[in-house]
Amino acid sequence: MRTPVQPKKPKYIPFGYKLMLTYLVFVIIPVIAIGFFSHSMYQDSIRQQTRSNIQGTLLQIRDNIEYKMSDVERVSSMLYQDYYLNLQLRIKDEGWESYERLVNIILPKFDIAINATGVNIAMYLFLKNESFPEMYTSENPVLLERDYNLYQFNRIKDKPWYKNFPEEKYGGTKVWKSVELDSEFNRISLLRRLVDNVSPLRLKETGFMRLSVSIDELFQSVDYRKIGEGSILVVKDEHGKVMYQSGILPNDFAYDTIKDTEYLTIKENMKGPSWELVAYVPMTIMERDSAKVRMFLILLCLICLIVFTIAGMFISRYFSIRVTKIVSVLNAFREGDLHKRMGYKGKDEFSQIALALNEMGHNIDQLIEQVYVTQLEKRELELESLQAQINPHFLYNTLSSISRLAKFGEIDKLHRMVLDLAKFYRLSLNEGRTVIPVRSELEQAQAYINIQTTKFGEAVSIYFDIDPDIIKYETIKLILQPFIENACEHAWFGDSIHIRIVGELEGNNIVFKIIDDGIGMSPLLIKQIFDPVEGLNTGYGIRNVNSRIQLHFGSEYGVTIGSRPGIGSTVKIVIPAQLPNRKKRT
Template sequence: MQIQVKTKKPKYIPFGYKLMLTYLVFVIIPVIAIGFFSHNMYQNSMREQTRSNIQGTLLQTRDNIEYKMSDVERVSSMLYEDYFLNLQLRIIDEGWDRYERMTKIILPKFDIAINATGVNIAMYLFLHNENFNEVYTGSLTNENPVLLERDYNLYHIKRIEEKSWYKNFPEEVYGGTKVWESVESDSDFNRISLLRRLVDNIRPVSLKETGFMRLSVSIEELFQSVDYRKIGEGSILAIRDEHGEVIHQSGIMPNDFANDTIHDKQYMMITESMRGTPWELVAYVPMTIMERDSAKVRIFIILLCILCLIVFTIAGMFISRYFSIRVTKIVSVLNAFREGDLHKRMGYKGKDEFSQIALALNEMGHNIDHLIEQVYVTQIEKRELELESLQAQINPHFLYNTLSSISRLAKFGEIDKLHRMVLDLAKFYRLSLNEGRTVIPVRSELEQAEAYINIQTTKFGDAVSIYFDIDPEIIKYDTIKLILQPFIENACEHAWFGDSIHIRIVGELEGNNIIFKIIDDGIGMSPLLIKQIFDPVEGLNTGYGIRNVNSRIQLHFGPQYGVTIGSRPGIGSTVRIVIPAQLPDRKVKTYE
């Protein structure tokens, strides 16, 4: 009876742990610490600096908006504070006096006011004194403020007495009651109006309403300076009213922008109040802009890491000398194995992983040397059997289709066509057999394709138009057989789009490769169908012949060669076949 004695494993620090601890102490821990503290230190500084810069941009934008708004308000003030104008609006008379006062005093003042600014204003005036005739262009109910820019319409006040925006207008405070609001058709034309009364300002001031002003301005023109690009790509700049509704916006808000969590995590919000209105200017700045500004921090960390790496590399060189002698022995044996010398062995005395590696390498070299010959021979035999199997699958598929066509010709008594088809079929198989060889000249492959084309021409007549565009330089090279016919057959059988089809066969030399293209103007294929051809779904047998050709090419020449398909439904398809350019006197190297 044999007793097995368990030997106690020697205690030592594994080689992997030694390397890990060395790098952990000398590289990883300092770099993480430096990166963490440096990032926290500079990130807050960069954020404050970015906020300060954007705040300055908002102030400048606000000033530009307020300037344009004050320009519009100045026009209203010219009429509001005109003592003489308000006096004339109160006078009631008839005949020539009314006409003369209207044309020589009142209307000229309106003309001067509307042209006293660079802003394109459409002015609507509503007067209590119905003694004056209405003067307007277009219709109040179907107004178009854009066509009225730099002009005005004069109406009686009764036209707006029932309008909610007029009825709810705030109580008058001399010189201070004015409201910006989108009324009537402003929303349809992306505009906003300054609403203001005309009052009796004759001393003593009674504040009695003598008329009402509405100055309509394009929002795009009024808020022209609101441009998110001043802040940065991806930012949003908006004008919000007292209810939080967006009046104008520059930049695209994401679909999930309403989520407050998105605001906090992805955007920094900066606001600026607008003087004279309850509006506010709001900027949403993506955190990516601040990340861009923190590039200086990253550069600092990288430079510091490089410095640490240099210092620690010098220290590590002395430590690594302890392991270099042992590792060198292993590397020398592995290099010998890589170069094909499987007879080299190594000896190492010790009680750690190196002794186990030495023993394993010696045994592995012996085993691989013994097995490599068996595997090599087996793989060659397997490749040859696979090629023969794939080749054998092509001919029955084609033969079945051709015999079906011959049967139809015989049934309808078309003897001449039947005779030509049989002769072309015999020629096709004579070229296909080719004394059992898989590799044939390109010339023979083209002749075989031509024989198949003759069969299809006999079958379909003038409905099929096929022609060759072959570079004579490729004739001298070799190819594996039956790589063109399956694609011509596929186009003739499945690509019809109408009552005819045109097929072009191209062969050209491109560097050290031969490129064949089969181009048709047929129905085309969808991306899903092309995917299923090369990666078929279980239960579907789509593209069997195409996969067959692709597999034979890759088995014979390697995975860098094969078949690709480009197609668009309704336009046609292009099959591209790539094989290496190999001369007949060169030994074909099969991919292993």
């Protein structure tokens, strides 16, 4: 019989790996997680502290800028709020009186104002009173620092920056802006009117003042080194345009494309003009302090990982060796090796499992041996029973034919039939063996055919179409004769019948076909033949052959019938191609 196909061993993760993975999940991963979160919290703390420190530095820088700006605005306020000065600027005299008022009253006030601050201011005054002459030292604001020029007002009345100057609100209308030569000399000016402030409700412009200050001096405190190397400090105007910058820009640096992952951006708004002080701090500055802590945490986690991994390997190995032995014994049992045993010293659970498996293997082995012997005996008895059942049936039919020949005195036919019957039974007995060569089965079929041709003469035509390659194989006996007999006895359609016996190889199987041109069978009759209940009195010999084949070779082999009434029938017998003396598969 065929060896049953062994199922594929399922893939699984060994117990030692599972134990190790569990150990890693509940020990190593928490350690790594603690290290990671500790580092993240420390880094956030460092970042927050750095932000606070930089924010404090920016506040100091902003205060310094606002102080210088307020100092310049204070100078402008000295002139703006001087009621007596604005009164003198409004008086229009000619000749000596105008000059004396200018020299003795107005110019001293301008001198006092320009020297009332530590900021280097270049002051430009545009007076509407045309009785005062123009006085100027230099048009270059750098050369004019701590000095002033007097101009007639008509010099600026058509300038765009003057035309766009806001409407006057007493004490509050002033603008910081780069005008005239300021951009050329990197300066910025405080622009403010001079007004007759007799009544704040009726302000009359008496002049205009422009106080020009060097941007480098105004933003002298804006130094990136106060924050750290690689940082950038910028001052932006109300339109977002950079007025001043401290620090070197990277080649690919753009203020509008800065990423939070690369730079920490901190902003401070200034009082007065809508300027903004912005600090761009590289993340590397904050990471310098956290790098040491990070390396320490990484080193600590690595040490823990190595120590815990080694410990886990020893622990998992200790248990996995025992589990592997148990699994190997179970696999051996599953593959049929019930003699494998194992032993553990000690009184733990593994030793109890080993003892139980050893006893189970011994008991199963004995039971299998008993069942195997019983099944073999049962199978042999069934085969012998089936064989014993088919021989009397054939013998009865043949003896009836011999009786008829004797009755009618056909001695020659009687003699040939007795010889063929003797040959048939000599081959059938075959020293008690069930399995015979295919050649012997064909000879036995030929002996039976000879008996039938003797009986029916030329009315029966039987032909062999045998592939020579199947002769070397073996089969169980008496699988062809019952079907030839069935055709000769029941398939007649008219005065003659033709039967063809085919034998050929199909893959690893031998296929026999018994083809006749007889009366044929209906589907219902074929169903009854293979049904031991419905076909109790029908097709006994066919079921007998099918049962013997399946009992000996397996359920995938056996007999099938194809037939159509009035056309004929084809019986197909399939058995495995087995060589003689080949080791039988169980």
